[in-house]
Each structure stands twice: as C-alpha cells, then as structure tokens.
Amino acid sequence: MLLYLRTFTVLALAVLSGMPMTLEAHPGSPCPVLDASDAAQRERLMNHVCFHAAAPDDPAHRAASPDELPASMEWQEARGHDLVFTHTDSVYWVHLHLTNSGASQGFWYLKLNYPLLDEVTFWQTGAERTTSLTTGDQYPFLSRGIDYRYFLLPVTLNTGES
Numbered sequence: 043m044l045l046y047l048r049t050f051t052v053l054a055l056a057v058l059s060g061m062p063m064t065l066e067a068h069p070g071s072p073c074p075v076l077d078a079s080d081a082a083q084r085e086r087l088m089n090h091v092c093f094h095a096a097a098p099d100d101p102a103h104r105a106a107s108p109d110e111l112p113a114s115m116e117w118q119e120a121r122g123h124d125l126v127f128t129h130t131d132s133v134y135w136v137h138l139h140l141t142n143s144g145a146s147q148g149f150w151y152l153k154l155n156y157p158l159l160d161e162v163t164f165w166q167t168g169a170e171r172t173t174s175l176t177t178g179d180q181y182p183f184l185s186r187g188i189d190y191r192y193f194l195l196p197v198t199l200n201t202g203e204s
C-alpha cells in the first residue's frame with residue numbers, strides 16, 4: 043500500500059506509539075518496507091521514510107496525485123531524521139511503504155507534529171483501493187477527521203496487506 047503526503051510548508055512525521063501501520067513502494071524509491079505490526083520497526087519509522095522536495099520548475103510540483111509523479115523522480119531517504127523543511131514555494135512529497143504481517147487487521151495513525159501546514163494531502167493506495175484525505179490550516183478544522191491539535195492520518199491494513 044502506498045502512502046504519500048503532499049505539503050506546502052514544514053513537515054515533521056511521527057507515529058503514535060503502540061499503534062501499527064502498512065504501505066507499498068513507489069518505483070525508484072530506496073526506502074525499505076515497514077512492517078506496521080512490528081513495534082520495534084514503528085519506533086524507527088523515520089528509517090523507512092523517503093521524501094522529495096519539488097521546486098516550482100520540477101514536474102512533481104505540478105502533480106496532483108501520486109499517479110502523476112514522474113517515474114524518474116529521485117527520492118531521498120530520511121535516514122532516521124525528522125523531516126523539517128524551510129518555508130519555500132516547493133511541494134514536499136513524503137513516501138512510506140507499509141505492510142501488515144500481523145495475524146489480524148491493524149489500525150494506526152500517522153501523526154504530523156506541526157499544525158501550521160497549509161495543505162496536507164494523504165493518499166493510501168492498495169491493490170483494491172486508493173483513499174485520500176486533504177486537510178491543513180487553510181481548511182476547516184473538521185477536515186482533520188479527529189479533534190486533535192496535530193494532524194492524525196488513519197492507516198488501516200488487513201492481514202498480509204501492503
């Protein structure tokens with residue numbers, strides 16, 4: 043299952059402890075798969091995250107969904123570090139490939155620790171479906187789905203799903 047975030051300002055990504063996750067690799071992504079049912083891997087979430095900063099002249103800047111990203115786009119690994127970007131005109135794409143090797147369906151949240159992001163679009167793509175959620179500080183608070191000061195993005199994976 044593919045997970046993408048598209049943001050226009052600073053981004054910091056974390057997982058709420060004690061909650062699992064899952065997703066699938068984008069072509070050319072160097073990021074390893076995170077087994078959301080493994081608490082130790084969730085603790086090291088940022089070792090599984092890749093990102094791309096798309097300047098206004100970059101084709102990824104104009105992409106409106108992951109399907110529109112160039113196949114040749116170069117992803118950078120977070121290498122265990124939080125993602126903190128400066129205020130620019132760039133669009134930031136963040137990618138996380140998850141799988142659920144657990145014995146039952148899992149439900150987790152991704153937490154973005156910066157509530158002043160203008161726009162966050164979250165895509166979860168699997169073999170059977172693609173869902174998206176768009177929120178941000180330029181949208182009504184209810185667009186977040188969960189009444190919480192930071193952005194909580196829901197991830198649900200069936201047993202064996204990626």
